[in-house]
Amino acid sequence: MSAKILAVDTATENCSVALVMGDQVFARSEEAPRDHTKKILPMVDEVLKEANVALTDIDAIAFGQGPGSFTGVRIGIGIAQGLAFGADLPMIGVSTLAAMAQGSYRKFGETHVATAIDARMSEVYWARYSREQDGRWTAVDAECVTPPSELAAQLEADSETWAKVGTGWEAYAEHMDTLAINTKACEVLFPEAQDMAFLAQFAYAEGKAVAAEESEPVYLRDKVTWKKLPGRE
Structure with a gap:
């Protein structure tokens, strides 16, 4: 994968930008x-200058599509669309949860990851991922927003040990610590743009980049029940 991908993310408390070139x-x-609105564009300028490339040299712009903070997701997609429109570039939305899974592999070599972001309102954004040999991540559970108590009641034990990433584990430890699955600690709390850029390479290679006006956020607030993906029972 050799596309030049610029990624921006403001979907959570973390603010990040990354440029991946080979x-x-x-x-x-x-x-x-x-301070997302104050920091994100200066970060973009810094990485472009460090790489000695212009925005028009980029192949696509990736962005954290959510789930995450409503305001944060909107800021991120708005900045990404502004950059994409200005340079006539396609866009690629990347899940914040999948990006955290990739971050746990990049930093600690984890290949089975349980992601939980504090969604406020006594809920978490939840999904589990398993890493394939080619670097892609397969979703074991569909991304959803759910009360931790309901997640604890529905989740079944399996043979894997899942790395815990995201802010939801600590925020709702009373229920999250009772999940039937085996877990272990992993010091990844937020998604980062460099992991989004990595995942966006797959989408770009498959022709899944879209025009800026077609890019959409993912909020999940209309999906309130945890659900196991078909074929994963």
Whole structure:
């Protein structure tokens, strides 16, 4: 995979930008929950200057499509669309949950990951992923937003040990610690743009980049029940 992908993400408390060109990664990341709009564009300028490329040299712009903070997701897609329109570039939306799974592999080599972001309102954004040999991630559970108590009541044990990533584990530990699956700690709390850029390479290679005006966020608020994917019973 050799596409030049610029990724931006503001869907959670973390704010990040990354440019991936072949084996080169130029990245910025900072936990700044109230300063996304101030920090994201300067980060874009920094990585482009560090890589010595112009925005028009990029093949596509990836963005954190959610789930996450409503405001944060809107900021991210708005910035990405502005950049894409200005440079006539296609866009690729990347799941924040899948990006955290990739981050856990990049940092700690984890291949079975249970992601849970604090969704407020006593709910978590939830999904589990298993890594394939080619670097793709297969969703074991469909992404959803659900009360941790309902997740604990429905989730069944399996033979894997799942790395716990995201803010939801600590925020709702009373219920999350009672899940039937085997888990282990993993120090990944937020998604990062460099992992989104990596995952976007697959979508770009498969021709799944879309025009800026067709890019859409993912909120999940209308999906309130945890659901196992077909064929994963």
